[in-house]
Amino acid sequence: xxxxxxxxxxxxxxxxxxxxxxxxxxxxxxxxxxxxxxxxxxxxxxxxxxxxxxxxxxxxxxxxxxxxxxxxxxxxxxxxxxxxxxxxxxxxxxxxxxxxxxxxxxxxxxxxxxxxxxxxxxxxxxxxxxxxxxxxxxxxxxxxxxxxxxxxxxxxxxxxxxxxxxxxxxxxxxxxxxxxxxxxxxxxxxxxxxxxxxxxxxxxxxxxxxxxxxxxxxxxxxxxxxxxxxxxxxxxxxxxxxxxxxxxxxxxxxxxxxxxxxxxxxxxxxxxxxxxxxxxxxxxxxxxxxxxxxxxxxxxxxxxxxxxxxxxxxxxxxxxxxxxxxxxxxxxxxxxxxxxxxxxxxxxxxxxxxxxxxxxxxxxxxxxxxxxxxxxxxxxxxxxxxxxxxxxxxxxxxxxxxxxxxxxxxxxxxxxxxxxxxxxxxxxxxxxxxxxxxxxxxxxxxxxxxxxxxxxxxxxxxxxxxxxxxxxxxxxxxxxxxxxxxxxxxxxxxxxxxxxxxxxxxxxxxxxxxxxxxxxxxxxxxxxxxxxxxxxxxxxxxxxxxxxxxxxxxxxxxxxxxxxxxxxxxxxxxxxxxxxxxxxxxxxxxxxxxxxxxxxxxxxxxxxxxxxxxxxxxxxxxxxxxxxxxxxxxxxxxxxxxxxxxxxxxxxxxxxxxxxxxxxxx
Amino acid sequence: xxxxxxxxxxxxxxxxxxxxxxxxxxxxxxxxxxxxxxxxxxxxxxxxxxxxxxxxxxxxxxxxxxxxxxxxxxxxxxxxxxxxxxxxxxxxxxxxxxxxxxxxxxxxxxxxxxxxxxxxxxxxxxxxxxxxxxxxxxxxxxxxxxxxxxxxxxxxxxxxxxxxxxxxxxxxxxxxxxxxxxxxxxxxxxxxxxxxxxxxxxxxxxxxxxxxxxxxxxxxxxxxxxxxxxxxxxxxxxxxxxx
Numbered sequence: 065x066x067x068x069x070x071x072x073x074x075x076x077x078x079x080x081x082x083x084x085x086x087x088x089x090x091x092x093x094x095x096x097x098x099x100x101x102x103x104x105x106x107x108x109x110x111x112x113x114x115x116x117x118x119x120x121x122x123x124x125x126x127x128x129x130x131x132x133x134x135x136x137x138x139x140x141x142x143x144x145x146x147x148x149x150x151x152x153x154x155x156x157x158x159x160x161x162x163x164x165x166x167x168x169x170x171x172x173x174x175x176x177x178x179x180x181x182x183x184x185x186x187x188x189x190x191x192x193x194x195x196x197x198x199x200x201x202x203x204x205x206x207x208x209x210x211x212x213x214x215x216x217x218x219x220x221x222x223x224x225x226x227x228x229x230x231x232x233x234x235x236x237x238x239x240x241x242x243x244x245x246x247x248x249x250x251x252x253x254x255x256x257x258x259x260x261x262x263x264x265x266x267x268x269x270x271x272x273x274x275x276x277x278x279x280x281x282x283x284x285x286x287x288x289x290x291x292x293x294x295x296x297x298x299x300x301x302x303x304x305x306x307x308x309x310x311x312x313x314x315x316x317x318x319x320x321x322x323x324x325x326x327x328x329x330x331x332x333x334x335x336x337x338x339x340x341x342x343x344x345x346x347x348x349x350x351x352x353x354x355x356x357x358x359x360x361x362x363x364x365x366x367x368x369x370x371x372x373x374x375x376x377x378x379x380x381x382x383x384x385x386x387x388x389x390x391x392x393x394x395x396x397x398x399x400x401x402x403x404x405x406x407x408x409x410x411x412x413x414x415x416x417x418x419x420x421x422x423x424x425x426x427x428x429x430x431x432x433x434x435x436x437x438x439x440x441x442x443x444x445x446x447x448x449x450x451x452x453x454x455x456x457x458x459x460x461x462x463x464x465x466x467x468x469x470x471x472x473x474x475x476x477x478x479x480x481x482x483x484x485x486x487x488x489x490x491x492x493x494x495x496x497x498x499x500x501x502x503x504x505x506x507x508x509x510x511x512x513x514x515x516x517x518x519x520x521x522x523x524x525x526x527x528x529x530x531x532x533x534x535x536x537x538x539x540x541x542x543x544x545x546x547x548x549x550x551x552x553x554x555x556x557x558x559x560x561x562x563x564x565x566x567x568x569x570x571x572x573x574x575x576x577x578x579x580x581x582x583x584x585x586x587x588x589x590x591x592x593x594x595x596x597x598x599x600x601x602x603x604x605x606x607x608x609x610x611x612x613x614x615x616x617x618x619x620x621x622x623x624x625x626x627x628x629x630x631x632x633x634x635x636x637x638x639x640x641x642x643x644x645x646x647x648x649x650x651x652x653x654x655x656x657x658x659x660x661x662x663x664x665x666x667x668x669x670x671x672x673x674x675x676x677x678x679x680x681x682x683x684x685x686x687x688x689x690x691x692x693x694x695x696x697x698x699x700x701x702x703x704x705x706x707x708x709x710x711x712x713x714x715x716x717x718x719x720x721x722x723x724x725x726x727x728x729x730x
Numbered sequence: 731x732x733x734x735x736x737x738x739x740x741x742x743x744x745x746x747x748x749x750x751x752x753x754x755x756x757x758x759x760x761x762x763x764x765x766x767x768x769x770x771x772x773x774x775x776x777x778x779x780x781x782x783x784x785x786x787x788x789x790x791x792x793x794x795x796x797x798x799x800x801x802x803x804x805x806x807x808x809x810x811x812x813x814x815x816x817x818x819x820x821x822x823x824x825x826x827x828x829x830x831x832x833x834x835x836x837x838x839x840x841x842x843x844x845x846x847x848x849x850x851x852x853x854x855x856x857x858x859x860x861x862x863x864x865x866x867x868x869x870x871x872x873x874x875x876x877x878x879x880x881x882x883x884x885x886x887x888x889x890x891x892x893x894x895x896x897x898x899x900x901x902x903x904x905x906x907x908x909x910x911x912x913x914x915x916x917x918x919x920x921x922x923x924x925x926x927x928x929x930x931x932x933x934x935x936x937x938x939x940x941x942x943x944x945x946x947x948x949x950x951x952x953x954x955x956x957x958x959x960x961x962x963x964x965x966x967x968x969x970x971x972x973x
Binding site: 109112113114115116155159194312396397 | 828829832836837839840841842843846873876880882883927928929930
């Protein structure tokens with residue numbers, strides 16, 4: 065564009081533009097209806113389609129000005145034009161423009177728009193209904209209390225209207241304001257499903273409004289789904305399925321999303337494999353739609369295949385991975401919502417199926433993923449991390465060292481500092497898997513100072529972050545050499561670690577104990593860590609075990625004791641101290657409880673501890689055996705010779721064998 | 731088009747040795763077969779009405795309704811409004827067209843960013859065509875530049891349009907087709923389609939699809955037979971196979 069001439073032109077144009085804009089306000093306030101009307105039309109025609117103009121008029125206070133014009137106009141015939149134009153202008157401000165919706169609601173124009181719905185002039189009704197529909201499509205729509213009888217009556221009067229804008233408004237209110245299962249039930253009991261399905265045979269906008277509202281009413285509500293499917297012996301259910309082949313993409317999308325809701329709520333209605341397949345292929349096709357339908361399709365697909373291995377398999381066979389990667393690779397910039405949906409879909413595809421993971425990684429996708437890690441939208445970053453996490457479940461790819469390059473590791477490590485906590489938790493999940501890479505002795509994660517950052521995050525206020533950080537550390541310390549363990553132990557004080565073991569959240573305790581188990585595993589010198597500061601950590605473990613913990617936590621705790629008991633005589637005695645503390649002489653020993661647990665792993669871990677405590681090669685074994693026998697533990701084991709779990713059974717035989725060597729008979 | 735289905739089926743049933751030779755059909759035989767096909771008058775009337783309505787010929791549609799009793803599929807009053815918009819664009823009065831569309835249904839331009847951009851682009855082209863260079867630049871900066879910022883594709887089209895200003899002689903400009911009157915028709919057609927969609931009406935008439943089917947079916951049949959073709963669609967005249 066030419067420069068010098070345009071700069072003067074633009075400054076004069078913006079000045080004249082502002083003058084024109086300011087002038088329109090005095091005309092809006094004019095007492096002459098003709099002048100007012102003209103001003104309204106001017107504003108309306110400038111803002112429709114033009115987000116920039118909406119913003120600038122909003123800043124000048126246009127919305128309150130127009131709102132008062134609307135409020136002041138009475139219902140007489142001669143004011144109809146003014147009502148129509150002001151309502152249309154308000155509606156345009158609210159169309160797809162959140163700041164506009166907010167300003168419209170703040171201006172108190174809502175009740176005046178409602179008033180228009182009962183005007184005898186059809187055009188006025190249309191204008192009012194459209195504007196209200198725009199408001200209800202926004203996240204800031206006022207809450208609609210479905211539980212109040214007069215609100216329900218009003219809603220049904222809308223749905224019953226012949227005017228398609230009005231009935232569409234009714235459906236829109238349901239689609240966007242119905243949130244709880246109580247509201248769903250109240251609506252169904254009032255017969256809303258029967259009213260909505262009529263709209264399926266109506267105009268395009270009625271069909272679309274109906275599909276959206278159906279999805280809202282049926283979501284996670286098996287009763288509502290069953291009612292819907294039962295209507296006229298499944299006729300409307302079939303209609304929705306047929307609409308997935310409609311010529312309009314948005315209709316196809318909304319009907320697919322409706323079916324996804326039904327599937328996720330009551331999958332039994334989808335026995336036919338063909339329907340599942342065609343639902344997936346339709347969604348895959350819609351991914352290519354350039355507009356909002358494509359964005360919504362991506363999220364819809366991830367929602368559909370989440371946790372469902374059979375559907376993931378179908379999607380894989382329908383070439384989903386290649387299709388999605390191709391879309392990600394097109395040069396054009398995709399909306400954040402679409403990117404999020406695409407990465408989440410890839411993540412779901414890779415969640416359980418190794419074929420998918422290998423297929424995905426074979427497409428040279430690491431660049432795509434690492435770019436997404438740097439996206440400005442937090443949801444996209446988190447989705448990319450989840451994708452990484454699931455792809456890294458492929459042991460084959462881990463062993464091939466695919467994730468160990470600096471190129472991949474650096475952006476991941478940087479996300480540990482991400483301002484968004486959901487991104488932090490997601491990247492911790494990815495790192496937890498990636499650090500299980502044994503392909504090379506060198507870990508770029510550690511080189512980037514990863515351990516320090518994980519330690520920091522283990523002290524986060526967010527329990528999810530603490531738990532995930534500890535899980536990553538646990539994996540990092542799995543079969544780790546002393547050098548690596550030292551990197552952790554040197555930075556962590558016993559006091560801090562003890563706090564983690566007694567964290568208020570059980571999942572955090574569990575991960576802390578699992579980490580500890582890995583730390584004290586291996587050579588005997590590793591065990592010393594639990595004895596720092598007067599054995600604070602070992603004491604804490606003992607205390608937690610005595611508190612009747614959840615099974616998962618107890619398992620890890622017992623394995624800690626097992627590992628400690630594999631050490632020296634002093635170590636074994638220290639474990640005995642924890643099992644038989646002086647003060648609690650009378651109470652039932654927790655080991656007995658554990659041996660009676662339903663969890664076979666817990667029984668197994670407890671038996672292992674005993675094996676290590678009484679292994680005959682150590683001097684104090686005999687005395688420890690006596691103590692265990694007197695506490696009823698050895699007799700308990702005798703009762704368990706036919707334990708259901710093979711592993712437990714074998715270990716018990718070992719113990720009883722050791723027991724016999726001390727002269728104890730069956 | 732059952733006519734051709736019937737023929738294709740018949741040809742399959744005939745001679746087994748069809749694989750290598752093409753069947754020869756004389757004009758007499760062909761015309762006999764054509765005459766055997768029964769069509770309903772109502773279907774043809776519906777096709778004609780559909781064409782008139784979709785293309786926007788209101789008066790013709792009204793007269794046809796009176797003379798044939800065929801019911802139009804949408805309210806003819808809405809056609810008048812739509813045609814006014816189309817005509818305004820075709821005459822280069824884009825601002826007027828925009829006002830009319832907004833009166834008809836304010837949601838159309840608010841929910842169709844691509845259409846809105848094309849209308850604004852057409853406005854710019856008209857300003858350039860009228861030689862109002864300064865006004866054109868102001869308009870491009872104020873109205874179109876923000877759209878270009880929001881969308882890469884729009885930005886590229888905007889740059890192409892503004893290129894018209896760079897060339898003194900429009901005939902040497904590489905994007906001169908933007909100044910063609912046919913570009914107005916393209917924009918008008920886009921608006922027409924959007925209005926029809928908003929009224930839940932199909933945006934394309936049926937008649938062109940039928941004619942396309944005819945040409946396709948003839949191409950398919952060419953592989954199996956020699957027969958009289960319809961070459962000129964406007965007359966429907968049968969041309970002898972020997973020609």
